[in-house]
Amino acid sequence: MKSIRKLALIGSLTLALGVPGWAAQKDTHSKANTAATETKSKTARGAMHRANGTITSIDADKLVLNEKVNGKTEDVTIMLNSDTKKPADLKTGDRVSLQWRDENNQKTAISIREMPSKSASKPAKTSTKSKS
Numbered sequence: 001m002k003s004i005r006k007l008a009l010i011g012s013l014t015l016a017l018g019v020p021g022w023a024a025q026k027d028t029h030s031k032a033n034t035a036a037t038e039t040k041s042k043t044a045r046g047a048m049h050r051a052n053g054t055i056t057s058i059d060a061d062k063l064v065l066n067e068k069v070n071g072k073t074e075d076v077t078i079m080l081n082s083d084t085k086k087p088a089d090l091k092t093g094d095r096v097s098l099q100w101r102d103e104n105n106q107k108t109a110i111s112i113r114e115m116p117s118k119s120a121s122k123p124a125k126t127s128t129k130s131k132s
Contacts, residue, residue: 046101046102046103047101047102048099048100048101048110049099049100049101049102049107050097050098050099050100051065051067051076051078051097051098051100052067052095052096052097052098052115053065053066053067053068053076053095053096054066054067054093054094054095054096055090055091055092055093055094055095055096056075056092057092058090058091058092060080061079061080061081062077062078062079062080063077063078063080063090063098063109063112064076064077064078065077065078065096065098076107077107078098078100078107078108078109079106079107079108079109080108080109081108081109083110084108084109084110084111084112085110085111085112086109086111086112087112087113087114090112090114094114095114095115095116095117096112096113096114096115097112097113097115098110098111098112098113099111
């Protein structure tokens with residue numbers, strides 16, 4: 001009879017002390033899953049990219065940029081949205097530098113900066129020869 005009581009006491013103590021540990025372990029596991037899900041959603045946005053080139057066409061929701069890649073020029077279409085930071089007076093022919101990110105399998109502009117034109121960036125040559 002005493003051995004049955006001891007066995008019942010050991011069983012109930014094991015159960016009483018083991019359940020909170022088991023519950024805490026499950027809670028930690030679900031938090032880890034939440035963190036892993038958040039990490040996956042952040043990486044789904046895609047990495048930040050940069051591009052420089054000349055605007056071929058622009059409208060309210062997209063910009064076509066003529067950019068030089070590996071020595072070849074190619075047109076790249078980049079989507080614009082309400083979050084895109086850009087100058088108000090962009091037009092065809094402007095040289096720009098932009099940052100973009102892949103979102104939903106589309107290149108979406110994050111910010112656009114206007115760059116000086118190539119002809120304006122080079123100073124005019126002046127003659128320094130003195131006439132004797």
